[in-house]
Structure formats: C-alpha cells, structure tokens
Amino acid sequence: MDDPQRKTPAVRRLRDMLERCRRAVVFTGAGISTESGIPDFRSPGGIWTRMAPIQFEDFLASEEMRRESWRRTFGLRDAFAEARPNIGHHAVAELVRRGTVQAVITQNIDGLHQQSGVPAEKVIELHGNNGHAACLQCGERHELDVIRQAFLGRDELPECRLCGGIVKLATISFGQAMPVGPVLNAERETRECDLFIVIGSSLVVFPAAGLPVLAKRNGAGLVIVNREQTPLHDEADLAVEDEIGPFMAQVVGLN
Ligand SMILES: [Zn+2]
Structure with missing residues (x-):
C-alpha cells in the first residue's frame, strides 16, 4: 500500500510541493x-504522419473535404x-477533489478528465472536444449520433438547424484559431497559481510551451512529468521522466 x-x-x-502550494x-x-x-496523433507513426490532416481552410472551402472529414471522424x-x-x-481527479488543483488545462480532445470525475467547469479544453459537434457560425451544439445517422444513412452533410451554418466536430483543426474563451481562462488560471504541473506534454506545440x-x-513552481525530456526541463523546479500513471498514482497514494 502506501509504503x-x-x-x-x-x-x-x-x-x-503539493502540500505546501496554495493553488495548483x-x-x-x-x-x-x-x-x-488513445494514439498520439502527432508522434512518429501517429495518424498525422500517415494521413495528412485536413486544414481548416480546406474544410471551409470544399464540401468534398467536409465529407472526408466526417468519414474520418x-x-x-x-x-x-x-x-x-x-x-x-484518476490521480489528477483526486487532486481536484482534495481542492489542491483548481483547474485542469488540457490539449486533449478525448474528454477523459471529465470521465474520471473532474467537474466540467474545471477542465479547460484548448483543442476542443471530439464528443460532439458545433456550428462554426453560431456555436450551437450538435450531437454526433444525429450527424452519423444523416451522414452514413442518407449521405447528408450536417447543417446548423438554427442558422444554416457549417457544422464541424468541436475540435480545433490545423489552421483553425484557438478558442478565445478557453485560452483566456487558461492564462488566468496560470497567472493565479503558485504551482504549475505539466503532465504528458512534450511542450513543443504553442500555446503549450x-x-x-x-x-x-509569475513565480510559480514548475513541475514536468513526461516520458521524454522536454525543451523546458532545465527551467523546471522538478522534471520527471517516467510513466505517468504509475508515478502520479504514487504521488497521490492511489496504488
Ligand atoms: Zn448555427
């Protein structure tokens, strides 16, 4: 147990560091x-090295690219x-439950932080979420089951029921601007914390870095837990190269 x-x-x-911090x-x-x-799409051998990602401007410009995008989805x-x-x-969720961690900023689109019990309002998704779709014009949420039925069944591209705008998976594509709200929230949380813990990011994609x-x-302590070295390892107060799950479970006392 907790030996x-x-x-x-x-x-x-x-x-x-977690015991002494005010706000992580x-x-x-x-x-x-x-x-x-879940595959790391950008890593060597990942999907984007085998199949070119669809750029946002191509998605907007071409119905055929929109069809290709939904087929891939x-x-x-x-x-x-x-x-x-x-x-x-689960270790991260436990730190949120204890009140040590105030926010989870993520580059992931898989919704697994919410599934592990972190309240949705404490998760800041920089690259969106692939569990639903949204209208690019008015932001109205659209459910994937409905789109799947129309697309796979009747070959229909989704269109916004409110404004007729183009509907897209609610993730941020290559070439698409980061969502303003989440970016501002992430910056605010980052400025307000006194301990910033990076977990499983190679810190090469902005604004990650x-x-x-x-x-x-701003004077916060910086911790990096990642399997490989990152460009910011030298700046960190603590840099750990290890398997993430087992290491974090030990820190939180979950195993
Ligand atoms: Zn709309």
Missing part, C-alpha cells in the same frame, strides 16, 4: 491519454469510444 520506503525522491518532492494547476497533453490506448470513433480514464487521470513559461515568470 513510504518505496517512494522515490521525485515522488516525495512532488508530494511536498495541472496541464495535460497526449502522454496522459496514450496509457488509455466516424472511422476513428471506436478507438475513442472505448477509451477509459487510466490511473493518471507558453503557459509553463508564463507560470514560471
């Missing part, structure tokens, strides 16, 4: 979800539908 003899110095150090923020990337079987659906939160997600720098500049 202190087994704790590595890094585990003890992060526990200590967790920032997650693909690395936390690969342990749930429903083709990939199963990998996401079967994914469940892993022990890394910008937020930990902002936190550090």
